[in-house]
Every structure is written in C-alpha cells, then in structure tokens.
Amino acid sequence: MAECVRVDSSTSTHTMDKSITLPPDEIFRNLENAKRFAIDIGGSLTKLAYYSTVQHKVAKVRSFEHNTKEAASDKLYEISVQEEVTARLHFIKFENAYIETCLDFIKDHLVNTETKVIKATGGGAHKFKELIERKLGLKVDKEDEMTCLIKGCNFVLRNIPHEAFVYAKHADSEFRFQTTHPDIFPYLLVNIGSGVSIVKVESEDKFERIGGSSIGGGTFWGLGALLTKTKRFDELLQLASKGQHTSVDMLVKDIYGGSYGSLGLTGDLIASSFGKSATADKEFSKEDMAKSLLHMISNDIGQLACLYAKLHNLSRVYFGGFFIRGHPVTMHTITYSINFFTKGEVQALFLRHEGYLGAIGAFLKGAEEDNPNQYSWGENYAGSSGLMSVSPDMNPMQRARSGTFDMLEMDRLERQLVNLPLLQDPSSYIPDTVDLTEDALAREYWLYCFEEALDGVVKRAVASQPDIPEATERAEKFRQKYRHKLQTLRHQPFAYGSLTVRSLLDTREHCLNEFNFPDPYSKIKQRENDVALKYYQKAVKSLEELSWEQRQFALVRGVLAGNVFDWGAKAVSDVLESDPEFGFEEAKRQLEERPWLVDSYDQWLERLKGPPHKCALFFVDNSGVDIILGVMPFVRELLSRGTEVVLASNSGPALNDVTNGELQILTERIAAMDPVIQAGLREDRLTLVQSGSSSPCLDLSRLDKVLAMVVRERQTDLVIIEGMGRAIHTNYYAMLSCESLKMAVIKNSWLADRLGGKLFSVVFKYEVPAGKPSQDSAALTPS
C-alpha cells in the first residue's frame, strides 16, 4: 500500500508551539507573485508547492549604430540592466504542527493570485481539508496519491541531474549520485509508506501497481511501538541504529554452528527473525528488538522488490516513502537487502527530493494547462536547502534543522535542454572530472579556494553597480549566503548531488543572481572586448604572413594564450587587477613550451593536412582577447579550409565568459573588418548558437535543443572545447562519437600539481573515437 500514514492524533504527539514566528523572507519566497498551489500532507510533514513569477535583473547588450558618426564613443556596445520575469517552482516542507501558522502567513501575503483551487494529496489531506479551505478560501481538490507520486518522480528524474543516488554506508562517500539516464523509463518505484506499493512505470502516463506488501513502515512503527514502548518513528530508528540483532535473531550459525556451505549461506545470515526470542527465557533490549525488526522488514521488502524486478525484467528500482525519506538506517538496510537478493544485479536507488514527489505531482496535475512538462527546469541552488542526513550522530547541524523548513526551488529554463547528439554513450556520460563528494582532498582544496576568492567576487559585484548605493549591502548578503552554502557543503558535500567544481561555480552564479548581480563582469567584458577588437586586424595579418604549418601552430598558441584571460582563475585575476595592460603577448610568453602537459598537437597537425572537417562545433570561453584574438582567427582558418563552424556560447552570463548576446555583436563587428568572417556569416557557414547554460562549465547532457538540432543538421564531425571550466573541470574524459579537441591552460597551481604540471601548463587533447582512424594525410597535403 502506498498511502502515507494517516495520522491519529496520538501518533503526531510532538505538537509544536503554534505561536512560532516564521522568517518569511527565507521561507515563503515570492508569495506576492504566487499562483497555483498544491499541498501534500503526510503523516508528519506537509509539503506545499506553488508557482511564482520572479522578477530579476538581467544584463543585456545592445549594439550602437556604428555607421553613424559616433566613432568618438569607443564603446562597442551598450550594457543595460533590464527586469526580466521568469517562472519558478517553490516547494516547502515543514512539520504538520506548523500547518496553521503557515496557512495564516500565506493568506496574509497572497495578493496577486487568481487561484480558486488548491490541489491536495497525501493521507492527511482529508484531515486538514476544512482548515485549508477556511484559511485560504481555496477549494481543496484531492488528487490520487500514487498518480501524484509518479508524476513527481518523473519530473525530478527528468529535470534534476544527480537526483538519484546509491547509498553506501561504509564508502568514503555515503551518497553516490547517478547520472540520469536519458530515457528514464521503465523503472520500478517501491513506495514504503505504512504498507508497500510496488509500481512499474513505463511512460509519463502509463504505470501500474504490480504488487505490494502489508509489511511496511506501519509494521515497523506499530510492531516496534508494541515491542519497545517507544512512540515515535524516529526514535524507533534511533533505537535500531544502536541495537544488535544477533541476540534476537536466529542466525545460520546458530543452527549450523557455522555457514551452510553447500548453499552458500554464510553463518551470519538471519535464518529466523526473532527466532531467539522464542526459545530463551530472558529479556531483550529495546535496541536489539528494534534492530531485529528493522532488518526483518527491510529484508522482506528488498526481497519482494527483487522478485518483482526480476519478473518484470527491470533494473532501475527507486525506493521512497516515509520509511526511507533520507534515513540512513533504512537506506542502508534496504540497500543491503537488495544487494543480497540480487547478488548486485540490481541497485537500490534513492531520490534526493523523494519527500517532495507527491507535492510536485499534485502541482503538475493542477498546472496541466501551462504544460510544465514542455519546459526544462533547473534546481536553484541558492533557494534550495539540499539533502540532509537525518542521523543525529552524523552531523550535529542536523538536530537543529529538524523542526525547521526545507525548501526546493526550481527555475524554468527559457530553453529546453537535451543531450549533445555526439556523445558516445549518453547514459554513461559524466560531465565532471573530479567528484568532490568522493575525493576529500580535492574537496577541501576547492572549498577553501572558493572561500578565498569570495572577497574578490564581492568586490567585483559592488564595482559592477557603481551607481547603486545599496549594492554593497546586497553584495554582503550574497557573501553571507554563499559562505553559508560553502559551510553546508563542507559538512554535507552530498547536499546538492555530487559536489563538483562546476556545482560550486553554479551555486555562486545562482547566489549572485539571487541578490541581483546578474552580470558583475559586464563592464570588464565590455572594456576587454573593445581593446581586443582593435588588435584583430593586426593579429590576422601577422598570421597570414606565416607559412601554413607555422600558422597552424600560431593559431593554437593564440587560442591558448587567449584562454589565459580568465577572471575566474584567481592566479590570473590578481594579475589582471594589478596590471590592466597585461596583454596578449605577455600571455603567450607565460605559456608552457612544447611538449605540453598533454600534447597531441602533432596528430592534430597531421589531421589538418587531410581533408577539411564538415562542420566544427566550438564551445567558446572568455570574452576579450580569448574570443577575439584567440578563437576568431582559429575559426577563420577553419572557414577558409571549407569547414562550417558553429560557435556555442553561454545563454546567460557567468564570470567573464562571452555570452551569446555579446558574441553576436562581436561577430558582426569582426565581419565588418574581415571578409572571411563576413562571407561565413552570409553564406550561413558560420553560425552562432547558445548553449542553454549560464555556467562557466559545460554539461553536454543539458544543452539547448536548437544547438542539438544544428549539430545534427550540419553533420558536425569535430567538437572543440576550450577553457579550464569546460575542458578540464568538465568533459576532460568525455567520449564523443566524432573527433574532438580539448584546449585549456591550467590557471590553478593546485590543479596543475594534481595533473602533474605547473601553472600555465597546457592541455591540448586531440581525440579520434575508436574505429574512426584519423585521415591518412600523405596524399592530401595541401600545397
């Protein structure tokens, strides 16, 4: 059975002080603009969902009319900050005891909504129906619980990378996040509420309860309360985590004296749960009985789940329900059971937002006319609490949190995101090179590194809004928020899925946006673009004077030297801050001499002697020198060879990375100076697309749908990824089905050290997928 526990007054004994005051800014954000509510009331927790529109500032660039005589203004384009309205989903989880206070608060702040109905699900929905209708003046519309659960599950699996994880109690990292398979179906959802429901989900709308069991969370709770006189579920779990089941259970070795070798049953296996409590005239400790009960129930559920998985030939099995809900103890015993019964063939998977599934599903049911499933959504790290571990011994911060509020916010992304069609195996693609959740040393370094860099970011943020007096205050709030996030991640690296350099960077961007610093580097980018443009023609000319072979090398060095200009790297930003005149030539001198740290330049050169590529997809990095003096000449050469080029840049700002908006203007300006680029644009052989991302890193499994379409249409056979964020922190090991070139300068000495190099070491990684040998060039050497 699937339903959450319907609570009798006696089971929800821990009534809270109703007069609590809520910190409203923190919790029910954007209520003024909220519309469409849904609520999921379970045995002890209420989950509220609403949809709001968020107004925030975005930086826009607009080209000046250059054919007018405004040459005096040497600015290339103007920057304006505009208000933009985006959609956001808010989910808030709190204890049922707070429900009345929360409803009052919502009522007081609800102004703009035209909503008449609130979708409700969960076992407690019935109990609170009258209260909700009275307080909010909304009609409660009940939705089927299982339908909501499945809808919610599909939604998080589709939209949140690293939603699912494997739990490994004794591993370095307890949580091992899974990359979401591009096709989430079919899967088995085992919902352990008071009973167990086993549901097979085959598509968005097709699911079936294939089985279940009456031995579930209610059995643990009910039987546990009888045996131990302990009332609360959490307390029972705590008892269990301290107990020894071997004093209550009859083990194989109690019967055999050892193992039952011929069947491969080890001596420690439980032969009969509670088998010893029948034969001995003695008292058993509460802890031991609770532990034995926990094992009994977990093993039984695991066994049934395996039998059903086997019968229906399913390998993805997700577990949820209040029995699981982030409890390390039950996640461990269920995982153990699944491993035992399937001999490792099936993994028990858990979900970070498991507690929200019902609320998400109920919300989606109510929002069907807005068709939320046609959009992609992204978890907002700034507004989400992240995964908490509930074990009190694991983290003292935890205790403080119980009884407070947990939040999840998801932003509607303007663009729909899909896989890069050129990934060799989308299901095994992992963007990030180092998983900081598992690598404690690296984690420590990067958390330290981001904390160190925080002052600089705050300073830059304030400087980006010189005319706004309260910018300092906001920047300070940003500092606090981001620092708090970093502290949380120090204790709970798993809070937002796998911790990576990318997620740290993205979290920082989300926090900056949260406090209306949409683009702190806009002015720097503008200035650097201006400067670099002035050198463009000169740079192209000097390249053209070189022999073909010299030029190929100079072009690569140009991209690499350009890539040194990265405000995201502290080593560089310190130089750039103190020496604004630091130029392209200086950067070239800083570069490591060949042989580089990773050096397949010779193979690349050989390849260039062969036939031109059909189409190259180039993921660009920084503004200024990088894009204008490094990338553009390289692009120009590709175009001259007859290769079409697709330039992919960020949809939104991140550090000093060039955005799609900026790049459009820059390209036009360059086209005005350079007939090759102009012809490329005119003949549609040079295309600008947006990546769909606003991150300094790159997730090739979440790219703009248009990009994917263009890549496919143009039969792209070369992917170039530039920069540390995109080619080293992420995608260093990405396997593509076509040729690829990863170029970056390592601008962080710790990372350089790790990779066996030093500061400004060069990674030049040219790869040809197995089975596609690079062209035999001998006969085709250009004259």
Added chain:
Amino acid sequence: MDKAKSMMDKKGASGPFHVNNGQSQRGFHGHVVVAANGSCCSGNNAFGSSTGPNSSSTFENMHHLHRGEDAECNGSPAKRCRLRRRTESVRRNRPPFPWFGMDIGGTLVKLVYFEPVDITAEEEQEEVENLKSIRRYLTSNVAYGKTGVRDVHLELRNLTMCGRTGNLHFIRFPTQAMPRFIQMGRDKNFSSLHTTLCATGGGAYKFENDFRTMADLELLKLDELDCLIHGLLFVDRVGFNGHPECYYFQNPSDTQSCVKKPCTLDNPFPMLLVNIGSGVSILAVYSETNYKRVTGTSLGGGTFLGLCCLLTGCETFEEALEMASKGDSTNVDKLVKDIYGGDYERFGLQGSAVASSFGHMMSKDKRDSISKEDLARATLVTITNNIGSIARMCAVNEKIERVVFVGNFLRINTVSTKLLAYAMDFWSKGQLRALFLEHEGYFGAVGALMELLKTTEDP
C-alpha cells in the same frame, strides 16, 4: 512471575518450540514415566497427556534402567551375539538395528524410528538388551521427558523398508534438549551398537563434535534439502496407512465451504516446495535429484513464535496458536478500507485487503486497548501472508503451478494452511494450487533414515 512454576501448572505443556531451561533441569530428575497406551493422540492433547508435573526425563530414566545391563554386555556372549547380528545384517545388505533418521533443526529435532515388527524368535533372542530397551522405550511411550513427543497419529504402520516390515514412529523434541540427548547416547553406550547415526539439518553440523566427544558417536551428515525431498517423495509414495499423504482445500476462498480434500502427488514435478520451519526455504523441484533453492525468508515459524512470546507473554507454539485462533487481526492491521473508506479502485485493491500489518498499532490508544489474542492472530496472519506472497512470486518466476507447503509451522495450524490455500488461489486467480502433507515437518528425518538404508545397500 515465576515462570518455572507457571509452567508446572500448565501440566508440563512445554511445547516443542519452547523449552524452559530451569524447568528442563528439574524435569530430568524425576521418576518413572507412565507408559501410555499408544492410542492416537492428536493436536494439543499430545502435549499433556502423559507427562504430569512430576514426570521425569526419560533420557535420564533409561540411563538408570540400563546401567546394569551395560555391565552385562561387556561379557563375551553378548559381544558374540552382537557380532553375529551385524554380520548377518551386512550379508543381507541391511544396516543393523536400530534404524533412526534425525533432522536437527533450529528449533526442533525430528526423529524417525523404524520399529521392526517381523522379528523372529531367533532375532528376539539374539537382540541385545540395549537395543531391545530402546525399542520398548520409544514405542511404549508417547512423551519423553518434559518436551519430547511422539506424534502417534502420524505413525506409519506395517511399512516395508529394506525388506523388513515395521512401524515408523515420529518423535520430536526441542533442539535445546540436544545436550541431554547426546548425554543419553553416551550413558546408553549407544556407540556399542555400531549403528550409523544419520542426521541432517543444521544441528548435524553444529552438534557433530559433541556427538563425537561426548558419546563417541560419528554422525553421517546429510544435506537437509536432499533429505527433505527424498523423505517427502517416499512418504507420498507409501501413503498414510492406506490414505493419501497429500491434501488441499476445496473452495479456499469461502470460509463456509472450504474443506480439506485428500489427493495424491502423482506426477509431482515440477513443484515449488516451501519448507516453513524456524525460517523458510523455497525450492523448485524438477525431479528427485534435480532441484534448486530459489530463495528463503527469515520470516518463518520462529518469527511467529518469537514475536508472539514477546507480544503476549505466551511460551509455547500451542499456546500461541490457541490465542491466535481466538483473535481478530483486523483490530491490529490497517485494512485498505481503513484508509480509503472502501476499495482502492485505482489499483483494484479490495477494502478488506491488509494495507499495513500492525498499522493500527501506530496509535497509542489502540495499542493500549488491544488484546493478546488479536496480537497473536495478527502475527500469525502477517507471517503467513508474507510467506504466501513470496511463494507465489517464486512460483510465477519459476513458472511452476504446484506449491507444496511443509514444515512444522503448519502443525496444528489450520489458520495458516487455509490462509495459504486462499492466498495462492486468490492472487493467482486460480492458477496456483497449494498442497499440504500430513507429515508436515518430518520429511527431513525420513530422508535421513532412507539414506541410512541406502548407504548400506550400495557397498
């Protein structure tokens, strides 16, 4: 409460699943056992009929009886006759008497004993006193000590085994009494009989060393699943004193018209064999020798009794079942209708289906007012339904339609047998049939005995 005293009051009803340590020790120092008339005792009667509060351990008793004779046996005439008997037996490819098969489980020891009834006068004369006294002791009693019981109603009469005709007796005692049993073997000088002691079950391994060091006895250890299958097929073949060994329930879904019907296991393969002892093993059996253990669960008879003891303070299997028979599990379990007010139609679940076992017990009020009988019933129903559910899934996965339930959990337990029959029928929409066997828990021991007869047959 003084548990020892209370047990005495219960007329020595220390059941097969439960032994009270203190009590046992007292019992072993009592006096002579009243010989029962051997009449058929069934069900609960078997446990109290012959052992009064002051009855003794017969193990102990035998020791006293035969001490003198042991001394006599040391004389050379006795040795000679023993030797002659052995030689004769070997010549006829038969092991020497006594013929035992033993299955030492986690909770109960099951012992089968073949009593030859075709003993010639010559044999009778040559039979050593030692052997004779074993035979008399086992066959003239229905209870042994506080906790040993002969299931007289299961006795297979006039059976021919290995060319000899006799009666097969079925005896059980708690595994906890094993040390006393072994001691008896020593005191009886059992090793002098040169018989092979065939034993199966986990205890064959666990107690092997004790048998060797304490009683100078070598066990022939046998695999419990091999024995289970051999024993089951043998008993089914020979039948139950002219009646079929096997039965099923007709109309399992209707409590009114549900009736037990005998049947035969002609063409028994493939079958899913569900052995419910302390724990549960599930086997897919394709032939007498080809089978595999599909899975097992630790939620078995031991769990039922263990939980019942903790929840109700009961002490024996019989007591637990007695309470369960009077209880109502719906006061303990949450049903679908308790949650949805009726059927959960979206998923085709009947309102009367159990949604959460012990689900009502989450509420303190309900915990405070629940009866022991209801708790016992709920425990029984929970364990039984779970076994049924796993068995059904295995049957479907293994594509086997016949599910045979055995094991001592089913002894005097019609609540469970009927529930299993119903569960198989209902959830499979009539595709699966649950079958049961009269000798429930004894097949392992029978299989062990057959192994004894086989080993000597193939030299």
